[in-house]
Ligand SMILES: Nc1nc2c(ncn2[C@@H]2O[C@H](COP(=O)(O)OP(=O)(O)OP(=O)(O)O)[C@@H](O)[C@H]2O)c(=O)[nH]1
Ligand SMILES: [Mg+2]
């Protein structure tokens with residue numbers, strides 16, 4: 148195995164030189180389990196931990212390694228290593244941590260393409276697709292929609308579903324496949340290029356691991372049918388995992404996601420809802436909320452049917468969520484700052500007492 152097989156390239160080599168990491172070995176994090184990482188290098192796979200320095204200087208979850216990361220490490224024995232530094236990330240797929248406002252959870256890093264996997268059964272939901280798109284567009288990840296379980300529906304229903312996506316989502320490739328019959332596989336395989344990293348995102352039970360196993364020709368990930376009764380909180384895949392396919396493509400499997408809370412989206416919403424943003428240019432008021440203002444060109448397009456109502460409502464919901472997230476981040480930082488001040492004052496006080 149060469150580093151190039153894991154996606155290493157000249158850009159990364161330059162980063163390594165710029166960051167004075169010539170003396171270390173380089174590897175890629177292929178799985179993570181509670182602050183223990185498996186890192187793959189040219190020599191093999193290493194169980195890895197981070198240096199104390201890296202841990203103590205970490206300010207948030209983003210400062211810890213994640214699946215997909217390139218790291219500088221020192222290897223010991225045949226299977227243990229210490230991670231010294233994380234190379235700057237090219238892209239970061241993240242979401243709002245479930246149940247913790249203002250906290251970011253990294254799903255994977257250094258991703259080129261995200262496969263947004265949805266089954267054409269009850270799982271199918273365009274609002275959720277727009278949510279995933281927003282996550283992709285807020286970082287440098289190209290989205291690809293993958294519809295699974297097409298063996299369960301007729302050709303006509305399949306065409307209708309694709310048409311309904313086209314109505315709302317532009318410029319995103321759509322692949323419809325069946326993991327049962329492997330219908331649609333040929334087309335999908337063509338886009339999985341050597342040296343590029345693909346990350347699968349989607350709910351539990353849509354067939355992500357089945358797809359990975361089929362593409363790799365091996366049973367790497369466990370797959371299972373999920374009974375309706377026990378489906379609550381049960382996920383077959385429990386951790387992220389990076390796998391190199393025979394054709395050279397690099398694929399990351401993920402546990403199914405129930406909630407996809409969007410985080411800071413620099414251009415996420417703008418790109419996903421570009422139609423609304425371009426309409427908004429013509430609104431009478433610069434700070435128009437597009438909900439009840441006169442002279443709102445978004446509302447006008449909604450009334451005359453040019454703008455899809457569900458898409459508009461989904462946009463408003465995510466926009467609210469984004470503001471909420473930003474204010475909770477602000478609150479959190481403020482609290483951390485106050486806490487930092489308190490510690491500082493405390494230290495001052497104790498040093499005063501000493502003398
Ligand atoms: N009929 C049909 N069943 C499928 C298809 N793809 C997957 N399945 C079945 O759906 C079930 C779930 O598949 P998995 O691959 O484990 O789903 P997953 O997305 O990895 O689920 P998590 O790991 O929980 O996120 C299994 O029983 C699969 O056999 C498909 O295209 N058609
Ligand atoms: Mg799985």
Ligand SMILES: [Zn+2]
Pocket residue numbers: 427430431435436437438440442443444445446
């Ligand atoms: Zn408006």
